[in-house]
Amino acid sequence: MQSIELSGRRTIDEADRTRAELLEALSLAEEELVVDCSGLTEADLSLVQVLMAACRTAAASGRRIIIPPPAADSPLEAVFAAAAVAPLWAPRREGDGGDA
Numbered sequence: 001m002q003s004i005e006l007s008g009r010r011t012i013d014e015a016d017r018t019r020a021e022l023l024e025a026l027s028l029a030e031e032e033l034v035v036d037c038s039g040l041t042e043a044d045l046s047l048v049q050v051l052m053a054a055c056r057t058a059a060a061s062g063r064r065i066i067i068p069p070p071a072a073d074s075p076l077e078a079v080f081a082a083a084a085v086a087p088l089w090a091p092r093r094e095g096d097g098g099d100a
Contacts, residue, residue: 001031002025002026002033004021004025006035007040008041009040009041010047011042011044015050018050019053019054022054022065026058031062031064032065033058034067034068035054035065045079048079
């Protein structure tokens with residue numbers, strides 16, 4: 001399973017770079033690409049747009065993107081809440097290491 005970590009600042013200023021990184025990682029993924037956003041320090045709606053576009057690109061090629069649920073205090077969680085967008089991340093499954 002291919003994975004990529006998005007960390008630091010991911011705002012409109014970094015959108016092109018983020019898109020390119022996601023597309024490169026997706027091109028290397030056989031079936032699934034895990035996008036780890038736990039290292040984000042700042043994010044805005046442009047990141048949501050880039051992630052949604054990457055999900056559509058993945059689906060069109062028979063692959064999928066998995067975004068583990070972020071921490072409650074994560075910038076990504078705050079952006080989704082502010083945008084009133086349904087979360088893109090997959091629900092945690094039993095045995096995936098996310099069980100409390």
